[in-house]
Amino acid sequence: MDRTISSVTNTFSFFTQEYREKMMTEVNITSQMPSALANNEFVLWFQPQYKTATNELSGAEVLCRWVKPDGTIFPPTLFIPIAEKNGFIVTLDKLIWRQAFEKMHKWLDEGLNPAPISVNISRVSLESDSMVYAIKRLDEEFKIPHHLIHFEITESAYMHDVDALISRINAIREMGYSIAMDDFGSGYSSLNSLKDIPLDMIKLDMGFFNSGSNMDKGGSVISSVIHMAQALELITIAEGVETETQANFLTSIGCDIIQGFLYSKPLCCEDYEKL
Numbered sequence: 001m002d003r004t005i006s007s008v009t010n011t012f013s014f015f016t017q018e019y020r021e022k023m024m025t026e027v028n029i030t031s032q033m034p035s036a037l038a039n040n041e042f043v044l045w046f047q048p049q050y051k052t053a054t055n056e057l058s059g060a061e062v063l064c065r066w067v068k069p070d071g072t073i074f075p076p077t078l079f080i081p082i083a084e085k086n087g088f089i090v091t092l093d094k095l096i097w098r099q100a101f102e103k104m105h106k107w108l109d110e111g112l113n114p115a116p117i118s119v120n121i122s123r124v125s126l127e128s129d130s131m132v133y134a135i136k137r138l139d140e141e142f143k144i145p146h147h148l149i150h151f152e153i154t155e156s157a158y159m160h161d162v163d164a165l166i167s168r169i170n171a172i173r174e175m176g177y178s179i180a181m182d183d184f185g186s187g188y189s190s191l192n193s194l195k196d197i198p199l200d201m202i203k204l205d206m207g208f209f210n211s212g213s214n215m216d217k218g219g220s221v222i223s224s225v226i227h228m229a230q231a232l233e234l235i236t237i238a239e240g241v242e243t244e245t246q247a248n249f250l251t252s253i254g255c256d257i258i259q260g261f262l263y264s265k266p267l268c269c270e271d272y273e274k275l
Contacts, residue, residue, distance in 0.1 A: 006269075029074075036068075043269070043271065045063040045065045046061070049259040050263050052258055055113050062100050064092060066079055068189070090124055104142055105142045114148060116149065120151075120153075149181070151178070154182050155183055155193060156183075167199055170198055173198055181199050202236055202237070204226075204255070235257065236255045
């Protein structure tokens, strides 16, 4: 019924086995989330990022992985949308932020010279002022140098209360943290969000390269976006880079940082610390 109501064109739909299986999967995963939280099954992984100018490690994006006691890893593409739907993502966000601050604090205490890490703020968390207060508490508790932690927001967040969104982002930036726009170009509000939202970085959606016949057009769009970002003094990060051709092209047009399987897959914390 929800599926039919949300549809523009259909006035009816059939209840199928596929719907039933999807519903049961959601119910099953939702029921496991509280115990997984209590058992510390949600852990940090890191995907390294590299400077195009020097190929040096420039930082990493913090990712959440759900690792069961038997070592099984739940795909984030499966549980993250469900967590966003049922509201658990707000709890998960705060857990990941705390773990990220704790990890950075540990590295500094050990005398390491860690690269910055970027942490995601979900669209759901961005809809409440409590997100700002949670980050402020972590800021006051851990006193991490602000350049070592960045926050990423998704472009879809722009579709809601823009004034409130800008106010919350400004509050985070006033603490001293940088803000990146994730998946830039995947939505329809890109240019408005660049104009309106106070940002320090944009992460390019490499979907521009996905359709083979439009490679030239995709390259032209990315080149234009990077030149525009440079005029706005924004750092540009390309994620999802998988080929040398893509990397060489991005380097040639002045993209600052590259992230993707070409350089490294997401790493568990131990492997990232070795790196």
